[in-house]
Every structure is written in structure tokens, then in C-alpha cells.
Amino acid sequence: MTIERKIKRAAQSVAVDIALKRMRRSPERCARNLVELGSASCAHRLSRSEFKEIYDKLLAICRESDEEAAREMFFMTFACNE
DSSP states (O other): OOHHHHHHHHHHHHHHHHHHHTTTTOHHHHHHHHHHHHHHHSSSOOOHHHHHHHHHHHHHHHHTTOHHHHHHHHHHHTOOOO
16 A cells, blocks of 8 residues: 555545544434545546435444444445555
């Protein structure tokens, strides 16, 4: 893993942690922010159906207040190869 990739991963991790802090207050906003963060950090632009599918899965996790599962899904879904 290159130093640039390590820095990007660390920055993503911090941004994910910030989004997850508000999970209990607004799971909808948390899920949306995670999907937007992930799609912005990858070169691949999500279609509406892809966005909705990922959002729905993350929303279900956020409603359960499962931070670890949300973090895991984020990094598995948005693992960009650069």
C-alpha cells in the first residue's frame, strides 16, 4: 500500500467516525453521508439505483446503531483500487 493510499484511508476513517457519531440522532443522514463520502472518494460515480441500494443497506445498519457493521460495510463497498 502506497503512502498516498494510507493517507487517503486514514482520512476516510476519520470522516466515517465523524459521520457515525451522529448515527443515533439521525440514521438517515448518517447513511446518506456515508454513501456520499464513499462515492466522492472513488472515481466511480454511482447510478441512482446503486446509490439507493447501498443507502438502504447502510440505513438498516444505522437504524440498529451498529457502528462496527456500518464501518465494515463502508470500507468493503468503497474499497477503491488506485
